[in-house]
Structure formats: structure tokens, C-alpha cells
Amino acid sequence: MKTVMITGCSSGFGLEIARHFLDRDWQVVATMRTPRTDLLPASDRLRVVALDVTDADSVRAAIAAAGPIDALVNNAGIGLINPLEAVSTDTVRAVFETNTLGTIAMTQAVLPAMRARGAGVIVNVTSTVTLVPLPLLSVYRASKAAVNAFTESLALELAPLGIRTRLVLPGRAPDTRFGENARPLMQGEIPAAYAPLMDDVFKRMREPGPVTQAQDVARGVWQAVTDPAAPMRIPAGADAEALAASL
Ligand SMILES: NC(=O)c1ccc[n+]([C@@H]2O[C@H](COP(=O)([O-])OP(=O)(O)OC[C@H]3O[C@@H](n4cnc5c(N)ncnc54)[C@H](OP(=O)(O)O)[C@@H]3O)[C@@H](O)[C@H]2O)c1
Numbered sequence: 001m002k003t004v005m006i007t008g009c010s011s012g013f014g015l016e017i018a019r020h021f022l023d024r025d026w027q028v029v030a031t032m033r034t035p036r037t038d039l040l041p042a043s044d045r046l047r048v049v050a051l052d053v054t055d056a057d058s059v060r061a062a063i064a065a066a067g068p069i070d071a072l073v074n075n076a077g078i079g080l081i082n083p084l085e086a087v088s089t090d091t092v093r094a095v096f097e098t099n100t101l102g103t104i105a106m107t108q109a110v111l112p113a114m115r116a117r118g119a120g121v122i123v124n125v126t127s128t129v130t131l132v133p134l135p136l137l138s139v140y141r142a143s144k145a146a147v148n149a150f151t152e153s154l155a156l157e158l159a160p161l162g163i164r165t166r167l168v169l170p171g172r173a174p175d176t177r178f179g180e181n182a183r184p185l186m187q188g189e190i191p192a193a194y195a196p197l198m199d200d201v202f203k204r205m206r207e208p209g210p211v212t213q214a215q216d217v218a219r220g221v222w223q224a225v226t227d228p229a230a231p232m233r234i235p236a237g238a239d240a241e242a243l244a245a246s247l
Helices: 011-024 056-066 087-115 139-162 177-183 194-207 214-226 238-246
Strands: 003-006 025-033 046-050 072-075 120-125 164-171 233-236
Touching: 003 011, 003 056, 011 025, 011 214, 025 056, 046 056, 056 072, 056 120, 072 087, 072 214, 087 120, 087 139, 087 164, 087 177, 120 139, 120 214, 139 164, 164 214, 164 238, 233 238
Parallel strands: 003 025, 003 072, 025 046, 072 120, 120 164, 164 233
Antiparallel strands: none
């Protein structure tokens, strides 16, 4: 039986990815900053393990607790939508610590065992915002675009060792806790000059149109993990697929 380890399973995509693999008879190591056993269906194939991807001790302990894994899904992430002038350096660091360095740290942590076994898959969840420039997302987009570049280079380095890396790019998913979790990072004072742009961006976000559901992302991750012929970049969600097809 194969084992997948997923980061950021307390809500949103991570929780749904964990459900998807559990439903398909995989062993699941669902990691959370604050472990909760009531979020997923009880199963002897499920282990809930504490993990903060920004904390080296926590990463070491979680990898040790997980044991051998066939697939790692780097899903944990935090969002930020704000003019750069209203973003503190501490917030920039926090976004990169989680989205970029956390992904790199987890990847480094699983590689020795995957190399020794000559097999493994690492799936990194980034975003379609990396595909086209949008205002107010400079820091978030940079943190995820770095993961795209990291993953694509690593694919070439690891293929000879039997290890695959893939990217899943979700579109906008208003139903997860993403927006709510980003709010505490968006407290900086915003100069009035940005008001028209902000009004326009938030108005567009409220317009009806296709969005991404957590199930779309779970299906994309499943394809990335189980299909060796899966493309390097997998858009997930109706809006993501439409955007990728338009480029
Ligand atoms: N929602 C969207 O519109 C959207 C679109 C494209 C891509 N994405 C990406 O998809 C991924 C999942 O987002 P989501 O929409 O499911 O948002 P979410 O509901 O906020 O889930 C994010 C998860 O990441 C966890 N997390 C945050 N910081 C962490 C850390 N330092 N260590 C470990 N876990 C941490 C959160 O845990 P806590 O509960 O402990 O905070 C939560 O479980 C993120 O990488 C995000 O950037 C989201």
C-alpha cells in the first residue's frame, strides 16, 4: 500500500487531498500545524502528524514520524493581496518562509529516502497567478513563481534517480480559508493613491465566473502522483483550465 504525506491539511485543498487519497486506499500522513483528528474520517490508514513547514525541528520530527513515503504534497501556503507599500518586510519573509522555503525544506527532507529507494513523487501546489501578472499580488506571486522554477529544475535533476516532481496550479478558490487566513497579514496602512486600483481588483473578484473547487485540486494532485505521463504543470479548476488554454 502506498503512502502520501500532505502539508496543510487543516482546511481547504489539503483537507480534500487527504480525503481523496484515503478514499482510494492509500495510507495518508495528514500534517497540520495544530493536529486535529476530527476533520477526516477515522481510518487505520490515516495518521495525523504535527508539522509547521517553517520550523526545522518540526520538519525533522514529522519526517521521522511519517516513515517511508511514496509521495509528498507541498500544499501548505499563505496568501497576501495588498499593494507592496502596505506590506512589511516581516510579512514578505513570512510568505516566503511558508510558501517557498517551507516547500524547499520539505523536499530536502524527503529526498534521501526517495533516492535510496529509487522512487518517489513530489507535488508542489502553486497557483495560476504565476501564469499572468496581476496587481496587488507581487509578493505572493513571486513566492509561488519561485516554486515553479525550483520544481522544474529539480525535475531534471531527480529524473535519473527515479523521482518525479510536478506542479498543480489551482485557480481562485473562494471557498477555502485562504482569504480569511491572509487577513492578519494585511494590516499595513494603504496610501490613498491605491484606492481606485484596489476597488477595481476587488470588484472583478466579486464578478460571477468559473472558480476552483477543492475537489478539482485533489483530482489534479491525484493525477500528478499516480500518472507518470502527467504534464509538469497541471491547472486545477475551471478558471485555471480556461486560463492555461488561453496562453
Ligand atoms: N484558495 C485559493 O484561491 C488558492 C489559489 C491557488 C493556490 N492556492 C494555494 O493552495 C494551497 C492551499 O490553500 P487553501 O486555499 O486550501 O487555503 P487554506 O484553507 O488557508 O489552507 C492552507 C493550509 O496551509 C496551512 N499552513 C499555513 N502555514 C503553514 C505552516 N507554516 N506550516 C504548515 N501548514 C501551514 C494552514 O494551516 P493552519 O490552519 O494552521 O493555518 C492550512 O491548513 C496554498 O499553498 C495556496 O497558496 C490557493
